Amino acid sequence: MAEAVAEKSIPEFKRGVKAGIGIGIGYFPVALTFGLLAKATDLNVMETLLMSMIVFAGAAQYIALSLISLGTGMFEIILTTFIVNIRHFLLSASLNEKAADDHPAFKAVYAFGITDETFSVAAMRDGTVTAGYMFGLNLVAYSSWVVFSGIGHVLGAGLPQVLQESMSVALYAMFIGLLVPSLKKNVKIVFLAVLAAAFNTIFTMSEFLSSGWSIVVSTLLAAILTELIETGKRLRGGRADGQ
Amino acid sequence: MDSKLVLLILGMGLVTYIPRMLPFFLFRGKELPRFVQGILKNVPYATLGALIFPGVLFIQEDITYGIVGAAAAFILAFMGGNIFVVIIGAIAVLTVYSSFF
Numbered sequence: 001m002a003e004a005v006a007e008k009s010i011p012e013f014k015r016g017v018k019a020g021i022g023i024g025i026g027y028f029p030v031a032l033t034f035g036l037l038a039k040a041t042d043l044n045v046m047e048t049l050l051m052s053m054i055v056f057a058g059a060a061q062y063i064a065l066s067l068i069s070l071g072t073g074m075f076e077i078i079l080t081t082f083i084v085n086i087r088h089f090l091l092s093a094s095l096n097e098k099a100a101d102d103h104p105a106f107k108a109v110y111a112f113g114i115t116d117e118t119f120s121v122a123a124m125r126d127g128t129v130t131a132g133y134m135f136g137l138n139l140v141a142y143s144s145w146v147v148f149s150g151i152g153h154v155l156g157a158g159l160p161q162v163l164q165e166s167m168s169v170a171l172y173a174m175f176i177g178l179l180v181p182s183l184k185k186n187v188k189i190v191f192l193a194v195l196a197a198a199f200n201t202i203f204t205m206s207e208f209l210s211s212g213w214s215i216v217v218s219t220l221l222a223a224i225l226t227e228l229i230e231t232g233k234r235l236r237g238g239r240a241d242g243q
Numbered sequence: 244m245d246s247k248l249v250l251l252i253l254g255m256g257l258v259t260y261i262p263r264m265l266p267f268f269l270f271r272g273k274e275l276p277r278f279v280q281g282i283l284k285n286v287p288y289a290t291l292g293a294l295i296f297p298g299v300l301f302i303q304e305d306i307t308y309g310i311v312g313a314a315a316a317f318i319l320a321f322m323g324g325n326i327f328v329v330i331i332g333a334i335a336v337l338t339v340y341s342s343f344f
Contacts, residue, residue: 022326046244047252054256064255074251082258093266094286097275104271111264116294123287165303166337169312170330172299176313177329179291180320192285193292200293211298218293223285227278 009132016136019125023117023137024144026171029164030058031145034065035152041065045153052149056142057115059212060084087216091119098122098129106131113138117171124178188226196222307344312337 031052038048043065055061060081067077092114099107110131118141122129159167182189199218203209209217275283300309315336319329 022330025327025330043248044244047248050244050249051252051255054252055259057259060255060259064251068248068251074247074254077251078254078258081255082262085259086262088259089262089266090286091290092263093270094283096266096270097280097283099267104268107267108264111267112260114263116290120287120291120294162338162341165308165341166312166334168302169299169309169316169333169337172295172302172309172313173316173330173333174326175291175295176299176316176333177320177324177326179288179295180317181323182288184321189288192288193295196289196292197296201297204297215290215293219286219289220282222289222292223282226285226289227281230281231278 009130012130012132013136016133016138017140018136019121019133020118020137020140022174022177023121023141023171026117026174027058027141027144028148029159029167029170031148032152032155032159033164034058034061035149035154036156037062037065038149039153039156041069043068043153045150048153049146049150052146055081056113056145057081057085057088058145084212087212088114090216090219091116095119095122095129098125100128100130102131106135110134110138113142115141117141117174120175120178124182188230192222192226195225308337308340311340 034052035048038051039045043051051061051064055064063080063084064077067080092111095114113134118134118137121137122134125133179189179193183193196218199221200214203214203218204211208214295313299313300306302309302312312333316329316333319332324332
């Protein structure tokens, strides 16, 4: 029985590892910079590693550093972290719909590794998302994040300027690379992505919402509006197809 | 290690983990209403749209830089390049771009 499980999950794990390499590359410059900033904020290397190991959330960790340097109290920093990271709830709820029927304990473990990036890669996968796949995916992303946070601190220097700048595009390139194949398949997906991007532009440029909240609100608005339109079309019995 | 800082990190870790883990248990074995399922299926594409734009414009002070990088990634992906080709290609294009401009 255990062998049968292993037989199925090892290839899944490998697929996850392979899918995670893009994230590993993308995290490299971001984690390196985090390590540098942590050093500048007077965290020692162990504290820097510990934060990356336990929190594993880029934006929140950056914000925490700036709050620490401002002398903000512990409670406020934890509350801010919660607010910044509450959007993971939406990502996990979405991934849960696609998750294979694995043991809840496995899900509790891989849930720890859900970030914008691991979520995006997993959600774009064809078919269900298994625990083996998520472990592989998370392992690469997590290792890259933790190891390069430490290296950034120890080296105390970033990449050469030109490379540091050009690598800042890596995660965006990954998001684009994940989205485009689906855009080609379906107009609805184009609509969803463009609508969310438009909302996000309005909310962030008008400074109506912080960027973290803006992503959640834009995503939800676009997802709900699109679904309302779809439902409307269904109720009208496909007449909309001919318009 | 500074014990207050360790406590802070543990607190941050806890409040980050809870929203990540909760949906897997709250909605376990439950068939959500069709409308909600539809929304959750839309979320990945909408999130990607919001994650990409307008953030990609501001990766450097010069907005053109982000546009060039995004365009390179888009073209490579549109031509069917796999994810590594897209990532490495966009980095390469920007490395060349910044050594000229």
